[in-house]
Amino acid sequence: MRRLLLIAIAALLWGAAPARAASNACNFSVDEYWTSIDVALTGTGTPQTDVLPGDTVTLTSATAAAALPAYLAQVGYNTGILKAGENQIPVKVWIALQATNTLERTQLVGPVAVQARTTITTAANGEFLGATPITYTPPPLPTTTWTAAGGDVALSQAPAGAITQRLPIGPDDALRAVKGSAVILADLSPVRFSMDCQPGAGNDTGTGPLPAAPVPFDTRPGPLNQSCVDDAGTRSFASVAFSGPTLTYTVGTPFTLSGVRADGADRVTIRGAGTVEGTQVAGAAPAGAATPAGPGTPARAGTPAGAGTPAGAGTPTAAEPTAAAQASTAVPDTVWTPSGTGPITFTQAPGLGSVLIGDRRCVNGIVRDDGTVVDNPAPHVFATATIPPPPPPPPPPVVDPPSSVPAARTPIPTIAPKPKPVGRVTIRSSRLTLKRGKVKLELACSNAGPCAGKLTILRRTRTYALAAGKRKTYTVTLPRTKTKRVKVRLAPTSGHAVTKNLTLKRG
Known part of the structure; x- marks a missing residue:
């Protein structure tokens, strides 16, 4: 959200003038994120004639202007940077200008200050309701003069690295080095942040710039170079x-x-x-x-140097x-x-x-x-x-197809799995009580491991299973009998069988 606000604040000075717009890659001081912002510069170089080496070209009426996005006020209010009522948004800008084929090559102008205003209306509970249009006066850039050195004088924003001096854009105006050719500082006390911009665009991940050549906004031709x-x-x-x-x-x-x-x-x-x-x-x-003139290029007769009015x-x-x-x-x-x-x-x-x-x-x-x-x-x-780029790596070597005769395989030794620990089952009941043709038998399993198997009483068999260290009672349905003692037999899945003779009572 703060980045959206800063983008909107940046539009105070940079923006979408159709004939002059050029994309910039801007680095935010808040989180070092790179994003793309359109830069719009205007200005006129004089004289409005061809320039000769040594002539002075003057850049006047240079401005940087843009229309503000409608969401600026609401974003600023929702992030706590702007408040209900009247707000003033102070911005300072430094920009390095470039003029090709001049002795100066680049010149830094700024800081240029601009003040925007808006009034925000809120509900009783503090909810944003609306805001007046954000208004400002587009700031003129200072007049600059350039000395033609031979050739076309193309005026534009300078490329990255053109600002070599440190600028007061840190806390309490601390000096900071910059990477680009334009710097925007928004000072909304106590919040203070800047953007470091250069011709180009931000990449998809915001981790760096994609540099581009500056776009001229005015050119004074200098054919006699x-x-x-x-x-x-x-x-x-x-x-x-x-x-x-x-x-x-x-x-x-x-x-x-x-x-x-x-x-x-x-x-x-x-x-x-x-x-x-x-x-x-x-x-x-x-x-x-x-x-001799080349084909199709007739030599143009002219006045030889020194002919006509002699020059001292x-x-x-x-x-x-x-x-x-x-x-x-x-x-x-x-x-x-x-x-x-x-x-x-x-x-x-x-x-x-x-x-x-x-x-x-x-x-x-x-x-x-x-x-x-x-x-x-x-x-x-x-x-x-x-230097030419390195040649591509050689293709991988060709591998002969395998022989039709399979190679002898080394036998893999069989490793017997380690047996799982099992417990020893015991009969805990001391007698059986027959009630409605059924008896209950209590079993116990030792702590060594689980117990499982089959139990048999009077030719009636059922399974049992106990966890290690646990007891459990099992019900067995018996046939009609008049015997008073029965043999109980346990057949574990692992280990020796267990038998026990118990008295059978009728309940």
């Missing part, structure tokens, strides 16, 4: 699109990276993270020569890409040696000149006015190499 400088020091921008394969490798064994393309570049330097080589130069087109050194010029920049380049094969056992990722290498386009030296990043070069901290990964 390279900052370039020519021999005259004129700065310009160009577009280079890297692509490549997914490979496997053997530990310690060199492998060939083939099928890489760098459309728009004459020569590139590739970085292989996790390799002995580190970086390698690929492509041999002479500086200034335009590489350090003066940025957002020129149209040259014909060379529009070329489709197949990168020659390169050989790489793994340095460990982890995944190997291939990106454009850092540094000015990692891409050459004619006489221009380019970087996936920023060239500042003073000539300082700042690389994109997370360049596009265009190829990967991993």
Whole structure:
């Protein structure tokens, strides 16, 4: 029930905005249970044009909002967290935002506070009757600014692990480490609990998250992802699109990276993270020569760098890409040696000149006015190499069918069962009284074990059975007789027979 309440409280800030909704896996501080909650973020990045490396993107009017479920008030009242009358539900939220291809990469905003209100009506006996709609003002997120580093700037919630600092979400604002990228704290004194969320979903058992990629809520396109400088020091921008394969490798064994393309570049330097080589130069087109356009991709005439209105050194010029920049380049094969056992990722290498386009030296990043070069901290990964999964185990060996001649069997010794203990039966009666043709005979059994057998008087026989240490009287119907003494004979099922002569009286 508390979890239902917390889910409902979480909906104050996260919820179902159709175009922006993304599932989150949230971990409850109360019982460490993981569950799925929809996250809804909105916001607009400016300027509303293509961004160049070095441009500032400003995220304004960002909000997180949702409609509250109707059962929140009743669940809260039934669990003792909310009371009859007016209730205020204070919530604090921290969220890490992500902007791809920016120098900042992630930024933490918060705590953002929101206060919801509802009035609960109850009967005289305390039974819940109803509640007013829960109302709140959707909280705006603080404005954030981002520095474009080359490429599309996609704004979203950050992935798991983006919040590296400890947050005051424990008792008495004690600092606690978090796992995800969004934290929701509900402080309903004396009850205080939080949710630690990340893009993804909770698994079926609630024991862990199923991670997922963040879903952007706004994107500022940046097709001119390279900052370039020519021999005259004129700065310009160009577009280079890297692509490549997914490979496997053997530990310690060199492998060939083939099928890489760098459309728009004459020569590139590739970085292989996790390799002995580190970086390698690929492509041999002479500086200034335009590489022919690929089939179906006509070279687009543009203004060469430095042409037209001359730009002084350090003066940025957002020129149209040259014909060379529009070329489709197949990168020659390169050989790489793994340095460990982890995944190997291939990106454009850092540094000015990692891409050459004619006489221009380019970087996936920023060239500042003073000539300082700042690389994109997370360049596009265009190829990967991993260790292949182990082969499946071999099939079980084939077993020859058994011979038609049965093998000789080893005889199994016969073990005689241990005999059960039996008692000794005795006749306890000292005489018999004949009444209406019947006599009664008392028998006794010793403590050694049960007694059973047949008793006979004057050719009349019946069975007897006594438990160990017990006595019992048996009735026997006799034939007509005038004898005054009779023989009583007991024949046990185990042991010797017992006889006794008794006087027969008539009653």
